[in-house]
Every structure is written in structure tokens, then in C-alpha cells.
Amino acid sequence: MAAVKKSVSVKDVARLAGVSEQTVSRTVHDSPSVRPETKERVRAAMRELGYRPNFAGRSLRRGKFKTVGVAMFSITGTGNLDRMEGFAAAADKHGYAITLTKVDGHPYTLESASSRMSALPVDGMVVIMNRMPADFGTFEPLPGMQTVLVTMLEHPLCSTVDNDQFDCSRQVVEYLLGQGHKTVHFISCPERSLSGMRREEGWRETLRAHGIEPPQLVRGDWTAQSGYAAGQALADDPTCTAIYASNDAMAYGCIRGLESRGKHVPEDVSVVGVDDSLGDIVPDCRLTTVRFDNKRVGMWAVDKIAGAEGVGPGVEHMLFPGVLVEGDTVRDVR
Amino acid sequence: MAAVKKSVSVKDVARLAGVSEQTVSRTVHDSPSVRPETKERVRAAMRELGYRPNFAGRSLRRGKFKTVGVAMFSITGTGNLDRMEGFAAAADKHGYAITLTKVDGHPYTLESASSRMSALPVDGMVVIMNRMPADFGTFEPLPGMQTVLVTMLEHPLCSTVDNDQFDCSRQVVEYLLGQGHKTVHFISCPERSLSGMRREEGWRETLRAHGIEPPQLVRGDWTAQSGYAAGQALADDPTCTAIYASNDAMAYGCIRGLESRGKHVPEDVSVVGVDDSLGDIVPDCRLTTVRFDNKRVGMWAVDKIAGAEGVGPGVEHMLFPGVLVEGDTVRDVR
């Protein structure tokens, strides 16, 4: 068992290279006021000793960590992977790192996320909200800690960013109406989902804006099984020629449910989903759906903290619209 | 615009509470050698000033960051979310944080992951390997930086952990043979996938161990579409009564492809997948598959670094077996 290697500091490098600590530091930062030959000598010493700058010392001196904290109440969740891709990409761009933390959801409060982060080496934090935190209205971000919430709700003290779920429903409903359908049925999701509720509002209000009274919705639970049941239930409704499901799994389940009752998609009924998550999993159906750019959402959040151009200072609220992707599950009935 | 708030240090708290800095520090760590009333006074001062311990100062003093770095060449990927869940859970358990970094895969080397991490405040690092890094054989971890690779390959200097893909195939093949099938056909995946290749080896060698010469495999690309094509191709082969697909999407595609040629599952052909990823997405089929516990893999990796019981010191290699989950897509033909 080898002896524990004490970490190598600028001092050690300086001694070996025969220069001052300051010159080593300048070399690390590639300052133009160090002679090339001196730099090379210092670099050689760094290589020989295996010098790595100490993050703690540096941060202490600078008062910055160059790190963004991400707090999640639940790691698993649609789009989280893409969002992380965005976090990582934006962080990378600014020379930042990402620190990930799972926050216990009992209680489900922004305060618990915030206090969890407060002891970590981060300059700002992002909180991914799936549900409504108990203290959403009263929460104050830690002083000096820029806080961005990933949610559609606007917060007076924190910047927010998310996909525009309302607009998503508007796009879908207007698309279906544009194809000649008289109304659009809706397969909903559990009521605790913020984004799901916003989709529901978008569906309802867009129909009303077109002078159509929304039909009775069918509540699902995100699973294909619940979509299947919904499809069977809607198959017997003669007014139902277009169905909008809160996610792709339910949309696909719905298609199968309709087929089990002898209804064909898109000949008899048009079906649209949300998420574009079926791509490589289902072989025989190109579902018409809405694609969100979660990576962009993640990037915006980190850009906001790491101070990119294009995102201003101060509290800001951003919603990114999804893109409707036409597949083979909608028919023009005009 | 308010003036920038200088950060509050132990010194400020000490002054306000009328005690020494050391007593403040002791209070923060809830040392038993501080009188309760003193503690309360210090706590009150901390609250009043909004004191938060500075991570950099602490780390500098302690020489530890209590943070594990995770390097990924690609954030998106089957099981990554579950692995992260495991990283976060284990880190939490030990009072550690997770720092996530996306590493550019050009070139795809462990060295690039390692040097990326070297400037970050981490005590150890985990690298998620999807492909074979060019420098796998020659790589040396940074001195003092415990490095764990998530891969099935064993490395002489780094601990490794992953799902046992070989055993996965063994289980599937022996299960199908046990159901009376004379041989097992295989739908493979792109050759650059390490885990996919290991599955292929497992399939081949297990058949041979049972005295069966493996039939020609069909190469897929992970997508349901390729599984569909494979299913159609295999539908005409009279010797094909059991198919093992490298993932669930291809297995599901395969089932649909078989059906398109008039073959029914499981009546005519049995099909098994891997990953247990179809659960809530496909309504009408309970696929027989293998479930991996990626969360456990993630936890093991972080435990190894954060020094949990159950994981020893030094280089260690761990493979976790998957669990075969019986669905409705396999028939007993004995």
C-alpha cells in the first residue's frame, strides 16, 4: 500500500521550476506577461509533479464556484434526460459544472430544495418542479443565489422556464379543427401534474375560443393501458372523430383500444399525442404528436445563471413552444 | 439595484454572538462541548445574518470535497436515468453531492474524461462507458482520484461495475430451452455497443454449451423498425420457434413483424426482449423480458467512492445479474 500522496500545490511547482508561486499561477492562466521559455519550464515542472489546480483554493480566492446546482424532486421523469443534456451543454459552454441533487419531496417545498443547495459549492440553482410546491407563493431565493425554476408558473422572485403546454394544446386543437373535425376529445392525466393540467386548460379554452363546448374528458394515468380503456370508451361515441391524448403512450394505447372495437386510425378517428416518445419503440405507427425541445429548456436555465448573452439579468419568464409533428394518425375530413 | 452582499463568514457570526470563531464552527457541527445556551445564541446570530458555511473554505481546510464526479460521453442512453437515480441516492446517503459532466467523445478516451474531471471539486469519479475507449488498456486514473468505470470489462487499475449482460443471455436462452425450444434465434444490435456484444456472446456460448450450433443472427439497430423487419425475415424460417431480441423495442417490433406474416406470438413463436422498458407504453402485450437494476449499479459506483460498508477498498469488479420477468410472449412447447 503506497503512502498517501499529498496534493501538489503551486508552491511545489514553483520550487521545482525555480520561480515564484505567482509565476506559476500566471502560467496556469496563460498570462502574456510570462516569458515563453519560463512558461515552458513551469509547465514541465507541473507535468513532472502531476500538478492539478485545487478547486477549493481557487474558489475561495475568487468567491465563485463556476457550478450550477440542479435540484430534482424526482430524477425519473419524461424529458429529464433531455433537460440534463441541456444543462450539461450550457454549463460546458460557459466552463461551468453541474451539481445534481435529489431532494426529498416530503414536504414538497422550494425551501427544502433551497436549503439542500445552500451548503453546496454552487453559484446558482435550478429547481425542476413537477408538482405545485406548498410554498410556491411565499418562497424567497437565498440571497446571492440566482434561482431558476423549471415550471410554467411565473414566480415573482425567480426566473422560470418551461415548455409551453397551453400553446401545445392550442396547436393540436386548432390543427384538428383545421382538418375539419367538429370537436376534439381529450384524454387527460392525473390532476397533480402541473404540465398536464395546463394541457387540459389549453384544450378546453381553445375549443371555447372557437365556440365549441368541450366534451366530457376521459381521465387517464399516463399509461398505455389507460389509453386503451379510453379508446374503447370513446369508440362508441359517434361524435368522436378526433382524440387528443396527454401523452404518446396513452395515444398509442388509445389507437389499440379503438382498433379492438373495430374503429380504425386514421380512417374512422384521428389521434394526436404529446412528447414524441414513441419513435423507435413502436414499429407500425407514425403518431402525430408534439415535440418539445427539453434540451433548450435546460440550456436556457443554465444560461440564465452562467450569464449568457440572450438572457438578460433580473427575473425573466420563458416558455418555449413545441412543434407539431405530422404522422399518419390524422385524417383530413373536410 | 442593491449593492452586492458580501458573504457572511464565521467571523461575522462570532462578532455578533460575542463568541470566538471556533465556537461558531463547533456550533455548526453541533459539538457537545458547547453549552446549549451558547449554541442558541450563535444560532440566533447565524439566522440574523443569514450565515451559510462556505464550501470552498471548508473543502480547502479538510482536503475533501464530499463530491463524486460523473462523466458521461452521452447523457441520453438506456438506463442512464436510473443510474443517476442510484448515484444521487448513494451520494445522499453519504452526505455527498454529484457533479455531472458531459465529455466530448472525440476522441472517445478515458483520458479525456479524466482530465475533464481533474479541475473539478471531486474526490472520485465515475465514468459511464458505452463504447470501447481507445485508451482502455493503457489508462491510469489520476493519483488520489478513485475512479470507477461503469462497464462489463475489467480494468486492472479501476474498479468496474455493470449489469451482467452475459448472464442475461444465459438466463434467456436456458429459459427458452427449458420451455422445450430446440434453438433460439437472436436479433442483435450495432457492433459498437459493448453491452450488446456481450449479450451476443452470451447467447452464442450458452447455445454451444448446450450442444446447439447458433443459427444465423439478424442484425438490428435497436429500433422497433429493425425488429419488425427481423420478425418478417424470421417468419418464414420453420426452425424458428423462439426469438431473443437485444432490446424490448426490437422484440416488440419483431412481434408485429411476425404478425404481419400471419405468425402469432406466443402460439407460433416465442419472443423475449431485454430492458423491461415497454411497461407503460404498449397496451396489449406483456413482453417476457429481463429487468436490470441500474439504480443499484449507480449506487454501487458511488458507494465505492464514498466508502460504504459492503464495498471494500482497492480495485473491485462487480456484475449484477438481471431478473427474467415472465410475460405472455413465451409458450411452453414441451
Add this chain to the structure above:
DNA sequence: TTGCACAATGGCAACGTTAACATTTGGGTG
């Protein structure tokens, strides 16, 4: 020769925390 600008480098202090050691206080024991 002197003075001066400028390039290259060095010395020092401070960032916030805490381990190790030092000191004070109060209470009990001989």
C-alpha cells in the same frame, strides 16, 4: 550618463474554515 518606460517576476496578504493546542472557569476532593 541619466532618466524613463516597459517587460518580467517576486512578496505579501487574504479568501473562510477548522484541527490542534492553549486558556479560563467552576466544582469537587483531600
Add this chain to the structure above:
DNA sequence: CACCCAAATGTTAACGTTGCCATTGTGCAA
């Protein structure tokens, strides 16, 4: 009443880095 022990608190120094200012060296114009 001197003594000692333990509890409670204080003092000092060091972790590694870098901003600021001081110093040295070099070439060139006056």
C-alpha cells in the same frame, strides 16, 4: 484552602490560490 480535573471557550496557523503592489532587469531616447 490548595489542588486537580473537566467543561467550556479562545488563539493560532494552515489549507491553495491569486490580486495587488513592489522590485528587478533591459533597451532606448534625451
